Amino acid sequence: MTAEEICQALQPLSGLRLRSLGRAANMLWLEFGELRDSLSPLGRMRTTGEWALHIQCAWRICQPGRIVIGCRDFYYSTAGDPLDDWDKPGKSSFDITAVALREDFSASPPYATSINVDDVGGFSIGITQDYRLDVFPDDSKVVCEHWRLFQPGIEDSHFVFR
Numbered sequence: 073m074t075a076e077e078i079c080q081a082l083q084p085l086s087g088l089r090l091r092s093l094g095r096a097a098n099m100l101w102l103e104f105g106e107l108r109d110s111l112s113p114l115g116r117m118r119t120t121g122e123w124a125l126h127i128q129c130a131w132r133i134c135q136p137g138r139i140v141i142g143c144r145d146f147y148y149s150t151a152g153d154p155l156d157d158w159d160k161p162g163k164s165s166f167d168i169t170a171v172a173l174r175e176d177f178s179a180s181p182p183y184a185t186s187i188n189v190d191d192v193g194g195f196s197i198g199i200t201q202d203y204r205l206d207v208f209p210d211d212s213k214v215v216c217e218h219w220r221l222f223q224p225g226i227e228d229s230h231f232v233f234r
């Protein structure tokens with residue numbers, strides 16, 4: 073896959089508001105765009121952003137000079153201690169920080185201002201309020217999904233980078 077194809081796939085996020093973020097186990101999910109109702113894969117109604125980005129490789133959200141939240145935060149407490157039950161929601165450094173970010177985003181949702189990609193599936197999205205999302209596949213095997221962009225409820229909209 074070329075950098076141009078990746079850039080084209082991510083382009084719909086440009087100018088959209090970042091509405092929310094969270095996790096399913098150690099996968100980061102982010103919602104962009106206007107909120108709308110859609111059916112979950114289990115047939116339940118839910119409210120989501122127009123676009124969803126699911127990330128299963130290394131990532132971080134930064135502000136100038138600091139990492140606000142990153143993928144290893146799933147596995148540690150806010151004190152920096154390793155968690156044996158990291159997959160239990162609400163205990164990790166990620167969970168605590170994500171709650172604060174969701175509150176900030178609901179009051180004043182930042183929006184995507186720029187998208188830069190590399191030639192190995194990584195990208196950075198500049199976001200207002202001095203945020204930046206960096207995504208960087210970090211293994212040499214092409215056997216797993218690194219990230220996926222799609223419109224919830226629309227099956228044929230998935231762009232998957234492996």
